Structure formats: C-alpha cells, structure tokens
Ligand SMILES: O=P(O)(O)OC[C@H]1O[C@H](OP(=O)(O)OP(=O)(O)O)[C@H](O)[C@@H]1O
C-alpha cells in the first residue's frame with residue numbers, strides 16, 4: 001500500500017464488481033444503446049473506461065474538462081469549463097459519468113449546462129457519493145458507493161494530481177493534505 005494512504009476503503013475487486021453492476025443497470029434502462037457517455041476530466045477517466053467496456057451496448061464517448069478543486073483538497077466553489085463537448089447532444093440519451101459527488105458543485109453546474117442543450121434524457125452515473133458534504137441539491141441516478149466524509153484518492157481520484165493510478169480507493173492521510 002502507498003505510504004500516503006491511511007486505509008483502503010474500496011478494493012480493486014469491490015470496485016470491479018460494482019462497476020459491472022452499474023453497467024448492467026444502465027444497459028437494462030437503455031437496451032437499444034445509442035447512448036452518449038460524457039466523462040468529466042480527469043477524475044472519471046478510469047471509471048468511464050471500465051464502465052463503457054462493461055456495458056455491451058453502443059455508446060459514444062465524449063469528455064468535458066471542468067475544474068473547481070485545482071491543486072487543493074477544498075472546492076473553490078467556482079466551476080470553469082476548460083473543454084466543451086465535441087458533439088451535439090440535442091435529442092440524445094446522455095449520461096454524465098463522474099468519479100465523485102462531493103459538495104455537488106461540479107455536477108450541479110454541469111447538469112444545468114447540459115440540460116440547456118435539450119438532450120432527450122440526461123442521467124448522472126457516479127462511482128462515489130459523499131452525501132455528508134453536499135452543499136447543493138443534486139443526486140446521482142446510478143451510484144456506485146456511498147462513502148463517509150474523508151478525502152479519498154485512487155482509481156482516477158487525485159490529490160494535487162497524484163495517486164490517480166492506484167487500483168484501489170483509499171483514504172489519504174490527513175498530514176498529506178493538511179501540510
Ligand atoms: O462535488 P464537488 O465538490 O464539485 O467535487 C467533485 C469534483 O471534484 C473533482 O474534480 P477536480 O476539480 O479535482 O478535477 P479532476 O477530476 O481533474 O481531479 C472530482 O473529480 C469531481 O469532478
């Protein structure tokens with residue numbers, strides 16, 4: 001285990017199993033496929049890659065880049081769009097795939113922003129949900145795990161751009177981010 005990690009919250013096996021279940025839930029809701037899966041850079045990259053391969057239906061992948069955390073462990077509350085979609089989503093079935101809903105600031109902003117482009121349907125799929133920290137009213141339609149209020153890294157999630165490549169999700173030691 002990496003020395004910056006206090007404890008493993010979700011093992012590689014637990015994550016893999018749950019991602020497959022989420023993919024199946026989505027496939028059951030959209031059996032004809034033709035979905036657009038929108039990943040939110042960079043945290044969702046590993047989740048999106050695993051989720052779409054487990055779905056077994058036609059999906060198109062696109063990414064948006066927004067940033068509110070920068071290199072900190074606290075959200076700035078201001079969401080900036082750094083990269084917009086490559087495709088038009090009007091009349092399409094769209095799922096936003098996120099690694100985590102924490103305060104909800106990022107997803108709330110993104111949801112309203114994409115809704116205004118008139119997709120046929122717009123759903124939220126998030127691997128992790130930290131309800132204790134929520135500041136705005138937003139819920140995932142497909143939620144992997146509800147987790148306690150701790151700063152977590154791994155499986156795409158970073159602290160100051162590090163630890164994204166850990167295969168598990170772990171709680172970061174406090175002295176690493178409170179220094
Ligand atoms: O619910 P919130 O409080 O808004 O937090 C969740 C968002 O914050 C993180 O992104 P970050 O801005 O760190 O970018 P990254 O994905 O590149 O790490 C995370 O990946 C989510 O997108």
Ligand code: HPA
Nearest residue numbers: 102150151152153157158
């Ligand atoms: O717990 C977290 N870990 C990493 N990035 C995050 N962005 C919001 N919450 C988190």
Ligand SMILES: [Mg+2]
Nearest residue numbers: 043069158159
């Ligand atoms: Mg981050």
